[in-house]
Amino acid sequence: MTTLDPAEVFRQEASELFEALEGALLDLGIRPDDKELVDTAFRALHTIKGSGAMFGFDEVASFTHEFETAFDRVRKGEIKPDQDLVSVALAAKDYIRTLIEAPETTDSIIGDAILDDLRRLVEPEERQKAGAAPIAQAPAAAEARVGWQLHIEFESDILRNGSNPLDLLDDLGKLGACFVMALTDDVPFLDELDPEHCFLKWDVTLHSDCERSAIDDVFIFVQDEMKLTCTPLAAAETPLAVAELAPPLQPEPTVPEEKRRVRNKPIMSAGTGL
Amino acid sequence: MANILTVDDSPSIRQMVKVTLAPAGHNVVEAGDGAQGLEKAKATRFDLVITDLNMPVMNGLELIKALRGLPALLGMPIVFLTTESNEAVKLEAKKAGATGWITKPFKQDQLLAVVSKLVRS
Numbered sequence: 001m002t003t004l005d006p007a008e009v010f011r012q013e014a015s016e017l018f019e020a021l022e023g024a025l026l027d028l029g030i031r032p033d034d035k036e037l038v039d040t041a042f043r044a045l046h047t048i049k050g051s052g053a054m055f056g057f058d059e060v061a062s063f064t065h066e067f068e069t070a071f072d073r074v075r076k077g078e079i080k081p082d083q084d085l086v087s088v089a090l091a092a093k094d095y096i097r098t099l100i101e102a103p104e105t106t107d108s109i110i111g112d113a114i115l116d117d118l119r120r121l122v123e124p125e126e127r128q129k130a131g132a133a134p135i136a137q138a139p140a141a142a143e144a145r146v147g148w149q150l151h152i153e154f155e156s157d158i159l160r161n162g163s164n165p166l167d168l169l170d171d172l173g174k175l176g177a178c179f180v181m182a183l184t185d186d187v188p189f190l191d192e193l194d195p196e197h198c199f200l201k202w203d204v205t206l207h208s209d210c211e212r213s214a215i216d217d218v219f220i221f222v223q224d225e226m227k228l229t230c231t232p233l234a235a236a237e238t239p240l241a242v243a244e245l246a247p248p249l250q251p252e253p254t255v256p257e258e259k260r261r262v263r264n265k266p267i268m269s270a271g272t273g274l
Numbered sequence: 275m276a277n278i279l280t281v282d283d284s285p286s287i288r289q290m291v292k293v294t295l296a297p298a299g300h301n302v303v304e305a306g307d308g309a310q311g312l313e314k315a316k317a318t319r320f321d322l323v324i325t326d327l328n329m330p331v332m333n334g335l336e337l338i339k340a341l342r343g344l345p346a347l348l349g350m351p352i353v354f355l356t357t358e359s360n361e362a363v364k365l366e367a368k369k370a371g372a373t374g375w376i377t378k379p380f381k382q383d384q385l386l387a388v389v390s391k392l393v394r395s
Contacts, residue, residue, distance in 0.1 A: 004289060047287075051379075
């Protein structure tokens with residue numbers, strides 16, 4: 001197995017990417033409508049940005065992000081690459097190259113000036129929008145938290161795309177003691193059962209002082225393919241959680257009692273009475 | 275432990291994936307674009323595919339759709355790498371059948387965390 005340093009591999013790769021980028025930019029000056037050239041330039045920028053930060057070239061990544069943002073507007077056809085834009089883009093490309101190959105010889109004043117020029121050309125009317133939109137945060141409750149009551153329903157084809165609901169329940173268990181009850185009401189009889197579909201739903205009582213965001217992190221990859229309700233447990237509710245979770249089952253003529261399966265998670269915290 | 279395919283036109287990203295996952299005991303196989311990735315996935319059973327989206331020849335979205343079109347590979351986790359914070363891109367890849375994503379730039383422990391989330395021994 002090769003043991004090459006990824007940063008060194010990146011330097012070599014970047015050198016080839018700069019050749020491709022320069023060629024595409026020069027040709028764009030002649031053929032500004034050639035979408036293929038725009039795509040080539042964009043792909044080179046994209047890789048330089050994506051790889052740069054991973055291998056410690058933070059300035060390369062942040063500068064290239066601005067550069068790429070400008071080109072994204074060209075790619076979408078919002079802006080035509082005229083000679084001015086090509087010239088500034090070439091200067092930006094040289095600056096990034098120096099940041100990688102001889103960072104001690106660069107000065108951020110040069111980079112800032114190039115970015116100012118670039119922004120002026122691509123978004124003259126939007127300078128005031130420099131601030132990024134704030135990321136929405138779930139409101140955090142101020143009072144001490146003892147846990148969460150969750151109801152979980154996945155879309156039926158969740159299994160097809162490589163997600164495993166049981167793994168996700170295990171991950172919930174890492175946040176605190178869980179009482180997990182599988183709801184089997186929708187499970188059909190065997191002759192109608194498609195084994196690649198998920199028919200189960202779950203109610204979970206999670207005893208943890210974790211934030212809501214920690215729960216969302218568990219389901220981050222499937223949040224658009226599920227219904228998740230999360231209700232904070234009040235302190236007084238905690239000892240009763242089991243009783244509330246597992247009320248006497250109503251008679252269900254279509255689902256025999258033995259088909260119901262209660263999945264008890266290991267209790268990891270003391271004093272819950274579970 | 276797990277058989278993992280990394281599909282990326284960037285050799286440095288592939289190398290990063292390799293030097294991160296190999297010491298954790300995983301066997302990492304490389305492919306330089308979607309078409310190569312598809313061929314390798316047809317020939318060998320992988321426990322996880324990690325693919326870039328923006329690639330020449332066959333891009334990541336096309337690869338994900340092609341992999342999901344193979345009945346034998348249903349349920350195989352597929353993670354895509356993206357530098358986009360754009361939700362629409364994530365949604366499109368998820369609709370194509372991806373299991374999850376890793377946002378670039380990522381640190382080695384972030385990659386390990388996602389792999390351990392989707393590959394259980």
